[in-house]
Amino acid sequence: MNDFTKVMPTVKFTYALKRFYPDLKEVRVQGKTVAEVLKDLDKLYPKLSTYIVDDQGMLRKHVNIFIGNTLIEDKESLGDMVDEEDEIFIMQALSGG
């Protein structure tokens, strides 16, 4: 059985976020859900989660999060489970003009 308290998946980011966080790079952080991963990311990059979720914790309309090649399902509370070997991709959706 997994010991979820020690799950440390890898998080990769769209280049677009480097505009706001120039030092942003691929990291391993702690969390057994996407929401927990974001919370841990904020310790490394303060307020980063506010770029990814709105003030109610919902995934922003034009942001996508993938676990591996699969879009997360729970965009409201980011409860999708992640595993030690997972790679999480935080991407911007294609939109605007």
Next chain:
Amino acid sequence: MSTEKNTLLLGTRKGLIVYKRNTNGWQYVGDSFPGIPVSYAISDEKQQKWWACQDHGHWGCKLHYSADQGQSWEEVQAPVYPENEEIKDGVPASLKYLWVLQPEVNGNADHILIGTEPGGLFESKDGGKDFQLVDGLWNHPSRKTGWFGGGRDHPGIHSIVVDKNNPNHIYIGISCAGVFETKNGGKDWHPMNKGLKAEFLPDPDSEIGQDPHLLVAHPKNQKIMWQQNHCGIFKSDDGGTLWYEISSNNGPARFGFAIALDEEDTNTAWVVPAVSDEVRVAIDKSLCVCRTTDGGKSWETLTQGLPQESCYDIVFRHALDTTGSTVAFGTTTGNLYISNDKGDSWDCLNHNLPLIHSVRFV
């Protein structure tokens, strides 16, 4: 006499753009946040602290300030709606848009108000470190059932007027709900919409559901209030107790978004008309500014220097401002116009800017 301001802050769809006036006139001096929509930009007077409200397409609403006139910026936490609040039953409330920011309430640099979509007014008393939802307004019994979106999906607070002699006496303008007033610092609010006409409602005289596109009060006598409303131009001489229409009977001054008041003369105001709510373009494809100098009894149509053919520009509610004899406005098609003679003649400073959300002299 007031001193004319010499800096223009433009909130645009592609960033904050700055013009400054020198001996050669107004000059473009640069931008901040290139590519990022800035919904509103303003400065306080005492500290010269600039504020920029962002509406980033991907990353949400952000709030920044600069203590060195745009050389560097600090991000602060934008307002957060408390958990479990609802826009209406079953629809969770979250921050959609930063409509307007009132810095330095009555000279207190720590006191800041922000009007937002979906209808929350937020207040900071620590210089913007922390914003709290003004519960008294949010919990107003008319909000969930009587307020609705106008131009955007949800109701928005776009106008804030604070009594210069009493920071607990505040008016706000909401599209669509109307004008509301508090006399006790935000604990209790009541509508101030008598005399307005909401032609888009079954009952045009409804106390709730009016659409003041912009609410302003004269700095020398705040009982004299004006609004460019969805359904005409209205004025009140008694602090909003009763409104009466001052639209032009046979001229273009009627539909529009912005209104600006002369800093000294309580009878002089400017608007930039558009055709109508169904046809939001310049009237007759010609751009004009209308000015009254008799308190709204009559309106002059000013066109010198403005395009008079094939023009589609309109001017959003925060994109018209004045200082001394100077009047400026920015348009939805990226034109920035300036007048140094109170609107008699106009020069275009730039034809190639992004859509302009706000124009403020600072």
